[in-house]
Amino acid sequence: MTEEELDDLFDAICEGDRDTVVSLVETAINNKDDVSVLLNEAMIPAMGEVGNRFSENIIFVPEMLVAARAMQGGINLIEPILASSGHEPIAKVAVGSVKGDLHDIGKNLVIMMLKGAGFQVEDLGVDVDIPIFEEAVNNGYKILCLSALLTTTKDEMRTVINHFKDWKNVKIVIGGAVITQEFADIIGANAFGADASEAVKAVHSCIAA
């Protein structure tokens, strides 16, 4: 893929142009291009740009959603190729809404942005109890992202953090409508994401630590 085509792919993701993304990626695959170049030089940076624009209030959630959808259109095509070539993700992250909380919108936004940033993401769903988080950790998902929307469920995050505090190399990121940095500090979370874009940065900070 030429520099110009990589730029086109970048722009298509930023604009949420799913059809163009799919078409460009299909062409690259047919041309036997290195799909990891597509991913690392156009697709992941494009979603990073989308995240930054969202954080700076240049775009709102709907535009982030269509961008993520366009990105996913491309990912669906290259994922099997990456898997068969032994491509390693940046890290494996498991995401779930804590026990008792059935809300999933914030969690899903984080999943979309993490996938867009090149992480391997396991969606644990809603109402996730400790054994499910444990199973994810045992399967190599050492970064756990916990989500809570309600004041009645946020305390569950502390329960999960306390459970894993003596586990080696497990990092916990928290976020949700009712969560603040202060709360994250009090309960001992490794990082806090104020929104989906910040959650990606929070997960990166866990890897760097």
Add this chain to the structure above:
Amino acid sequence: MQTYQLDTPALLNQAMQRIMRKKEIKTALDKNAITREQTLQCLKQAYRCLNELCKPVAVVLPISANLFSLDNHFVLLAGETRIKSVRMSRHLSCNAAQAYLYLFSCGYDSREAFCWLQQDYSAYHFQDMLSNELLFAIGRQLHRGIKQLNPNKNCYRYPIQTDQQSNEIANVTWDAEKTRSLLKLFNAYDLGITCNPKGCFTPLHSILGVMMTTPKGPALKKAC
């Protein structure tokens, strides 16, 4: 008890019109042809999903309400649930005040929607936004219905708040247990709405609330 007949297509269209006017959606629609087309695609997908799955329900239940502690402004609803509300106890002290419980829902399971949308997270998010608007549309119809039944009265709504002391970790103001207790009063109507111990409803897009009507009039206004 009053069960409302809901015109699902009309409510869904109303919700769709409202969502198109929301700032964040409007910004995406006004951005450029591609973003507009993709956003519309997602919205239409969400519309089709709700049109297929949702079965809105709404019930209003007249209930007894007694002010039992003027000093602490507690109200006892339907003889079992204690609500602390200065505003509500003030309204209850009016003559001829009538309390109601209302429960309404979009009537479908979010997990079902996620499957219907073939695990498309973006489309699912649009579905959630549209469902919220649908819920508000049902609420508005219900509120209008109560106003029509009580033409010369004011209508007030109240949060189901906790009267427990908040702690440093969770500044909880809303009471899940009281919500569950009040939800039991609808058991006989078999609406298929449940609430877990943390206060989360299934179906997710459901609302339970307390409302009171009080007579209009200068003397009563002063008293209330």
